[in-house]
Amino acid sequence: MTIFVDMDDVLACTYEKHIELYNKEYQQQLSLAQIESGEVWQNVPEPHQDSIRKHASQIGFFTDLEPKKDSQQVMEILCQKYNVYIATAATLFPNSMKEKSEWLDKYFPYITWQHRIMCGHKHILHGDLLIDDRSLNLKDFVGDTLLFDSPHNQHETEYTKVYNWLDIAERLL
Ligand SMILES: [Mg+2]
Numbered sequence: 001m002t003i004f005v006d007m008d009d010v011l012a013c014t015y016e017k018h019i020e021l022y023n024k025e026y027q028q029q030l031s032l033a034q035i036e037s038g039e040v041w042q043n044v045p046e047p048h049q050d051s052i053r054k055h056a057s058q059i060g061f062f063t064d065l066e067p068k069k070d071s072q073q074v075m076e077i078l079c080q081k082y083n084v085y086i087a088t089a090a091t092l093f094p095n096s097m098k099e100k101s102e103w104l105d106k107y108f109p110y111i112t113w114q115h116r117i118m119c120g121h122k123h124i125l126h127g128d129l130l131i132d133d134r135s136l137n138l139k140d141f142v143g144d145t146l147l148f149d150s151p152h153n154q155h156e157t158e159y160t161k162v163y164n165w166l167d168i169a170e171r172l173l
Pocket of ligand 1: 007008010077
């Protein structure tokens with residue numbers, strides 16, 4: 001079985017990094033717990049939205065993201081059992097490619113370069129399962145899909161949802 005795993009907001013706490021940067025930029029106290037739905041930028045006053053939308057283009061944005069809880073342990077076992085590939089739409093932010101490679105070296109060293117796909121559209125991938133937080137990526141994927149929970153996908157009902165990495169472990173291990 002071939003499994004593709006997204007990075008941002010599946011392996012890495014990207015959403016939280018947007019909040020952290022926003023709080024620093026505007027001296028705010030926004031927290032994940034306060035956000036019910038939507039993108040981070042949709043949860044701040046309009047004059048602040050543009051700066052959040054530019055975060056991912058900043059050098060270093062992807063360097064120090066926290067790994068999602070339990071992701072490192074569960075992925076290690078998944079990699080022993082299945083044919084697992086990282087599938088990240090890194091070409092959207094060209095600067096991110098090196099940062100993402102180094103981040104994987106640090107937190108997921110057992111996933112070697114042969115198993116890292118830095119891509120654009122994910123529907124070009126052929127495999128059995130795609131785990132992603134964006135329904136846009138799952139929509140045209142030919143195999144099975146799991147939607148990783150995020151505030152921005154609270155209203156998605158079309159896909160099987162997973163809420164954390166223990167949830168994934170329960171389904172796949
Ligand atoms: Mg993602």
